[in-house]
Structure formats: structure tokens, C-alpha cells
Amino acid sequence: QLQLQESGPGLVKPSETLSLTCIVSGGSISSGTYYWGWIRQPPGKKLEWIGSMYHSGSTYHNPSLKSRVTISVDTSKNQFSLKLSSVTAADTAIYYCARHILSMDAFDIWGQGTMVTVSS
């Protein structure tokens, strides 16, 4: 059974870069036609799509975050990563990784999420 698990620092200082990794187990990140995405949720607020990436490198980003977002895939480690630069308190959120099936317009398998707080 496919599982996703986010990892990374829970606290990031303002203006620094937030870095998270999603480890995929129970299946290969390179198989099928799946994209791999990041979604975040500020405390008490709605979900926000950050971006999605195919294992070959094709990437889509939320236009509102595009200039600050880098998503990469490491097929040898079966994981993918998110980097969000120049963070502010507004970037404080629970960050989820998920499998993204574009043909369904759906994120069908999610990680448990990891809370990231931006504070000095």
C-alpha cells in the first residue's frame, strides 16, 4: 500500500528557505503517470495547492507562489522535495505531500502532514 511521509524542520526563520521532503513507500515514484504534489493549510484556513511534479521533471506551480517554489524529485531515493524561499509568517502552515492524478484532477493519497512555523 502506497504511503507518503513528510519530513523537515518544524521551525524556519523569516527570510530563510523552507525545505521539506516526502518519502514514498510501497510503490515507485517513477511508475505510472502520477504526479507528486505539495499542498499546504494555514492553521484554521483552507487548503492551498503549491505545485506538482512528474518524475521526469515536468512541473506545475501555483502562480501566486511560483517565484519562490522549487519542487524536485529524487528517483534513486524514491522521494520528492519542496523548497520555499524568502518565507514569512504567512507561510506558517501544515504542509502535505500527495500523489496527484491529473486525469482525475485529484490528490488520491496524502501524507499525514507536517507543521511548519515561520518565526524568529
Next chain:
Amino acid sequence: SSELTQDPAVSVALGQTVRITCQGDSLRTYYATWYQQKPGQAPVLVIYGKNNRPSGIPDRFSGSSSGNTASLTLTGAQAEDEADYYCSSRDSSGNHLDWVFGGGTKLTVL
């Protein structure tokens, strides 16, 4: 970018039927996808496409769409269905390769 609008809160009596709606221009082009999120948990996919349920989702959940409005119908609500429900769709205002979420509807089962 497109916006999806949901009622902030809806309630339903145990065993009754409730409809949760989602409005947005992108829904004239794309189907809504629906997620259930319980407190402290990650979202769970419940409906995608015209009206498709992933394996393990009870058939009391169904989806429909008309014009710019998509609906998630829960027929015979159970106590365990109390949760936040989010709609999502592809954004039709740009390159059609962005995804947006609604503000969520908190469902209370009385």
C-alpha cells in the same frame, strides 16, 4: 485565478440527507473533486470526476454538477461523517494547469 465558494457550515440530522455546494466559474469546464478532512487529519478523497468514489468510500457519498455549481450529497448522514469538506477543481482562468480549493464547509451531524 478562479475561486471556489462554499458555505462555511451546514448541519444535518443523523440519518438525513444533506447537500454541500461549491460554486465557481471553473466548474462550468471541470468537475469538482471533493475531500473530507477530520480534525487533526489529512484530507481524504471522497468524490472525483462526474461521480466516482475511490475504493473504501461509502456509497452514501455522491457528486453532481450543474452550470457553475457542484454538489456533494450525503444520503443518510452518519456521526462519523462530521468533518470539513473541501471542493477543488482545475483553474480555468489561466493555463488550466493550476488547481484551486474552496474555503471548506464544516458539516455537523446532529
